[in-house]
Amino acid sequence: MQQARLSDLEIAEEMADAARAAILPFFRQTNLETDNKLAGGFDPVTVADRAAEEAMRAVLAEHRPQDGIFGEEFGQTTGTSGRVWVLDPIDGTRGFISGTPTWGVLIALSCEAGPILGVIDQPYIGERFVGGTGYAFVKGPMGRTQLGTRDTRALDQAIVFTTFPEVGTEAEGEGFRAVSQHAKLTRYGMDCYAYALLAAGQIDLVVEAGLNAYDIQAPIAVIEAAGGIVTDWQGKPAHEGGRALAAATPELHAAALEILKQY
């Protein structure tokens, strides 16, 4: 008997479940096999990272063999459908190796114009932020609730997040600080979790630079489904990576963009 065809959302959740199971045995363990991908930099790859991407790819091999895959660990797999699953098995590896609970599994389903479905999953907390065409929800310790950005419109009322104070290049750092100095509060260190908080109506702006496509596609889908806006620092699509500006409202987006586009 043929299995009923799973929806894209069901597949994304099955992938997140598989990644969770692959990663958690390695979280907060000592003596992880880490190696430096970038000579001179600090970009650890854990066993968990690779195992999680393999687990997600296995779900796709079973259910969507015709779709393409672009994963952080194992690169591009060409498909025939025109659709691509964009995967970052552990976004925030520095946070992961530090034991913080704010790294995440990022899963996006994209067509040429950008992501149409996204998942930001935090396996340790057991929290999953999901956004797609017609739905935006979080499931976690307090049950399942709708996601929605909040109504902050003025920069001086905004809570802004970025992961590293230096942000990216020197110029990008200056651009970030030019926004930050007008904001009500600036916080650091949350990796992809900051985008989830924006979609959940808890914070107002996320400004990042130096991103890869797989860092930002799932956040774009989740935030847009929750009513927010994500572009690059020129107001153009951000799904190819680089610089990202995520905002709760159009007014706040415009105010931050006015500053950032000078950098």
Next chain:
Amino acid sequence: MQQARLSDLEIAEEMADAARAAILPFFRQTNLETDNKLAGGFDPVTVADRAAEEAMRAVLAEHRPQDGIFGEEFGQTTGTSGRVWVLDPIDGTRGFISGTPTWGVLIALSCEAGPILGVIDQPYIGERFVGGTGYAFVKGPMGRTQLGTRDTRALDQAIVFTTFPEVGTEAEGEGFRAVSQHAKLTRYGMDCYAYALLAAGQIDLVVEAGLNAYDIQAPIAVIEAAGGIVTDWQGKPAHEGGRALAAATPELHAAALEILKQY
């Protein structure tokens, strides 16, 4: 029939349970009543903060009426036993109002020489780090495990945390950066959760300044029970607040202290 007398540990856990129940209904809700304690600064006090301290004080009123209390919200209550419960119902209020899961309930039991029992509780994750005379454990999503600091001895192998990049005064910020630039990795934004990660053997150093006694007493008890060291930047006791240096090993503590004592 008289109730069996609860141990200090049982009381601390009952207090943490009570604080959790008081706080969680307010976490990630919109329109929290916040007010500025410090004119010009940003130190929100939420309804949850006050409700949690009241809930913890109620536990003490029932079980330890003879002990003193020093709480962030309601100040000093003199006791007759010479013991004082030192409480910060929500450490990391800025993180709390941003929806991050890295604020915590801090509970310490102290005698004149310093804290002898500490709890760092993260209610949203459902995670509790506990340290006292003869025990150091965490209970959370992955069950109950022993706490223990790890064996990092060299500064250039250390992961260092602080909450705000500016740390405290300008001189204190310089001191922090002098340590940070020798470390392997620096991360921000975790509030009291950074101390918990140190006790859990995930990170190696926490450097903070401008602390109150209730910010640091529970972390001291948890970290010391886990085998780590906490002092001020001169190597003296830190339980009165001010500047704190927490380290996984004596060697690492000495290396960081050598730098910080110049500031």
